[in-house]
Amino acid sequence: MKEGPDIALLGALIGDPARANMLTSLMSGKALTASELAAEAGITPATASVHLKKLLAAALLRQRKQGRHRYFALADDEVGSLLETLMGLAAKRGMLRTRTGPKDPALRKARVCYNHLAGDLGVSLYEGLITTGHLREDDDEVTLTVAGQASMEQFGIDVGALQSGRRALCKSCLDWSSRRTHLAGALGTALLGRFYDLGWAKRQEGSRVITFSGSGEKKLLEQFAA
Amino acid sequence: MKEGPDIALLGALIGDPARANMLTSLMSGKALTASELAAEAGITPATASVHLKKLLAAALLRQRKQGRHRYFALADDEVGSLLETLMGLAAKRGMLRTRTGPKDPALRKARVCYNHLAGDLGVSLYEGLITTGHLREDDDEVTLTVAGQASMEQFGIDVGALQSGRRALCKSCLDWSSRRTHLAGALGTALLGRFYDLGWAKRQEGSRVITFSGSGEKKLLEQFAA
DNA sequence: TTAATGCTTCGTCTATGGTCAAACTATGAA
DNA sequence: TTCATAGTTTGACCATAGACGAAGCATTAA
Numbered sequence: 001m002k003e004g005p006d007i008a009l010l011g012a013l014i015g016d017p018a019r020a021n022m023l024t025s026l027m028s029g030k031a032l033t034a035s036e037l038a039a040e041a042g043i044t045p046a047t048a049s050v051h052l053k054k055l056l057a058a059a060l061l062r063q064r065k066q067g068r069h070r071y072f073a074l075a076d077d078e079v080g081s082l083l084e085t086l087m088g089l090a091a092k093r094g095m096l097r098t099r100t101g102p103k104d105p106a107l108r109k110a111r112v113c114y115n116h117l118a119g120d121l122g123v124s125l126y127e128g129l130i131t132t133g134h135l136r137e138d139d140d141e142v143t144l145t146v147a148g149q150a151s152m153e154q155f156g157i158d159v160g161a162l163q164s165g166r167r168a169l170c171k172s173c174l175d176w177s178s179r180r181t182h183l184a185g186a187l188g189t190a191l192l193g194r195f196y197d198l199g200w201a202k203r204q205e206g207s208r209v210i211t212f213s214g215s216g217e218k219k220l221l222e223q224f225a226a
Numbered sequence: 227m228k229e230g231p232d233i234a235l236l237g238a239l240i241g242d243p244a245r246a247n248m249l250t251s252l253m254s255g256k257a258l259t260a261s262e263l264a265a266e267a268g269i270t271p272a273t274a275s276v277h278l279k280k281l282l283a284a285a286l287l288r289q290r291k292q293g294r295h296r297y298f299a300l301a302d303d304e305v306g307s308l309l310e311t312l313m314g315l316a317a318k319r320g321m322l323r324t325r326t327g328p329k330d331p332a333l334r335k336a337r338v339c340y341n342h343l344a345g346d347l348g349v350s351l352y353e354g355l356i357t358t359g360h361l362r363e364d365d366d367e368v369t370l371t372v373a374g375q376a377s378m379e380q381f382g383i384d385v386g387a388l389q390s391g392r393r394a395l396c397k398s399c400l401d402w403s404s405r406r407t408h409l410a411g412a413l414g415t416a417l418l419g420r421f422y423d424l425g426w427a428k429r430q431e432g433s434r435v436i437t438f439s440g441s442g443e444k445k446l447l448e449q450f451a452a
Numbered sequence: 453t454t455a456a457t458g459c460t461t462c463g464t465c466t467a468t469g470g471t472c473a474a475a476c477t478a479t480g481a482a
Numbered sequence: 483t484t485c486a487t488a489g490t491t492t493g494a495c496c497a498t499a500g501a502c503g504a505a506g507c508a509t510t511a512a
Contacts, residue, residue: 006321007250007312011240016500020234034459047501049460059319068458068509082315083233085308090231092304093285242470260489273471275490294479294488454512461506469498476491482484 013058014086018043019051023060023074027083028208029115031064031071077167080114084173084184110210112203113173116188117195121212121220125191126172126182128225135170135183142170144187152187155223156194162186195220239284240312244269245277249286249300253309257290257297293410336427336436342414343421347438347446351417352398352408354451361396361409368396370413378413381449382420388412421446 014020021041025032032040038048052072055061060079064071074080110119117125129135134148144152149159163169163186171185183191192210195201200216203209212220240246247267251258258266264274278298281287286305290297300306336345343351355361360374370378375385389395389412397411409417418436421427426442429435438446 006246007309007316008241008243008246009321010312010316010319011237011242011246013241014237015234015239015241016237017234018500020232020237024233043500044502045459046461046503050500053460058321070459078315078318082311085311086233086236087231089304089308090233090236093236095232095235095284244470261487269470270472271489272473272491276470279490296489455510456512457508457510459506459508462504464502466499466501468500469496471495471497473494474492477489479486479488481486 009058010060013054013060014083016051017041018047019055022048022051022055022072023079023083024087026061026072026074027080027114028112028203029074029080031073033069033071037072074114077114081171081173081184084114088173106204106209106211110201110212111208112192112210113182113184115192116173116182116184117192117210118173118182119210121210121217122182124221124225128221129183132224134224137172142172142183142185144170156197157187157190159187162190235284236286239280239286240309242277243267244273245281248274248277248281248298249309250313252287252298252300253306253313257299259295259297263298336438342408342410343418343436344408345436347436347443348408350447350451354447355409358450360450363398368398368409368411370396382423383413383416385413388416 014023018041022037025037025040034048034052035045037052038045041048041051043051052061052063055072056063059075061072062075064073074083108119110117110121112118113122116122126135129148130137133145134151136143136145144159152159159169165186167186169186170183171188172181173184173188182188192201195212195216196203198216198219199213200220201210201212204211240249244267248263251263251266260274260278261271263278264271267274267277269277278287278289281298282289285301287298288301290299300309334345336343336347342348352361355374356363359371360377362369362371370385378385385395394411395413396409397414398407398409408414418427421438421442422429424442424445425439426446427436427438429437
């Protein structure tokens with residue numbers, strides 16, 4: 001038996017349905033209160049409190065006190081990517097949650113995946129960037145080409161600043177609704193932010209759905225998926 | 227509650243210590259038998275069997291039957307990367323396993339697998355026989371060529387007698403230490419027997435380790451892996 | 453102060469699921 | 483054939499941990 005990191009601890013943490021629901025809800029990047037998370041998981045506040053305590057202890061979540069509320073959010077991007085990886089694999093294996101709820105086609109079209117664009121539009125964006133030569137895919141590695149960098153700068157994204165950070169510039173992320181890949185990483189986040197700034201899209205309150213205006217969607221496809 | 231992939235299922239699967247140990251052991255890419263995995267996890271074969279069944283059902287592992295053994299390996303690279311992500315995060319969070327155990331490098335070099343030679347030397351032998359045209363591989367079928375038969379006769383092996391038996395003359399066998407194939411079947415057994423007879427190697431008492439003399443190893447490689 | 457809300461802690465209950473021994477099946481060797 | 487080894491299945495046992503209600507803090511508003 002070798003020594004090494006204990007993945008069982010992490011797995012068990014994610015392996016409880018209530019906690020998994022909480023984590024999934026937090027993948028939008030938005031911070032939620034303890035009560036909201038309890039409702040999201042379908043448990044009483046008392047039980048939720050126990051779960052949140054464990055998630056905090058493992059540093060999967062961070063907490064911010066604000067008045068009588070406690071807001072919880074994913075601890076960092078790494079936790080987000082781990083959850084994304086898990087969802088991708090679960091989707092491929094056909095492991096779907098059975099609990100029914102409002103079926104949401106909007107969620108399938110465009111939503112935040114942690115903090116970048118996912119859904120059909122996210123996939124279109126990604127594939128458009130590939131075919132137009134802005135991105136290159138080699139063996140699961142995704143890189144921004146010179147032409148792509150120029151195009152991004154022109155679109156109002158400071159690629160140099162993004163590259164200087166610790167975070168990977170480009171990363172592919174498996175989309176669970178369409179089972180195809182979309183763009184994650186610092187660039188993915190920056191692009192989504194720019195879409196907000198330009199008024200092309202905005203996030204629906206308390207949901208992971210992103211609503212694009214008619215013209216916004218059109219411009220997005222023209223610009224990147226032509 | 228939204229619909230989506232069920233990451234709790236995956237998490238719970240990885241969250242059990244015994245299963246986590248098995249998965250971690252398989253991260254080298256090597257295939258291991260059910261018994262070996264049981265030992266790795268520190269549980270009885272019965273319990274291991276239950277766990278392996280679950281991991282197979284979730285398509286986290288794939289299985290290859292080989293004689294009395296069942297070799298298990300990670301299903302694909304995606305499972306591997308998920309585990310790596312988990313280990314990375316666990317390491318960063320300071321979640322470390324403490325259990326330690328011995329690992330035998332001699333076992334890795336040369337050992338008996340049933341009655342034939344396995345380990346690095348076994349793999350070298352097999353690959354040498356292929357490249358020198360003594361063996362031919364077609365779609366998991368392994369056959370001795372005419373040139374190979376002559377060479378074996380010259381080496382002191384009565385191929386005709388082996389062929390008359392019920393047992394298959396040549397068979398490939400997956401090597402767990404290098405995850406490559408080596409030679410099994412009647413010919414594999416006969417070759418190992420000849421190595422013993424010639425004094426090139428002998429079997430260590432009460433162990434699966436085979437010790438080759440310096441000259442024996444050299445002659446083996448000269449003869450078959452030149 | 454009092455009341456209301458948000459959340460946590462405590463005590464208890466319960467069920468899920470991991471564990472093993474023993475019996476059984478399957479494959480190979482003698 | 484008979485024996486040995488590898489692995490699975492079954493059934494019983496039991497520990498873990500997730501669930502809730504009630505009570506206890508903490509913060510805000512009046």
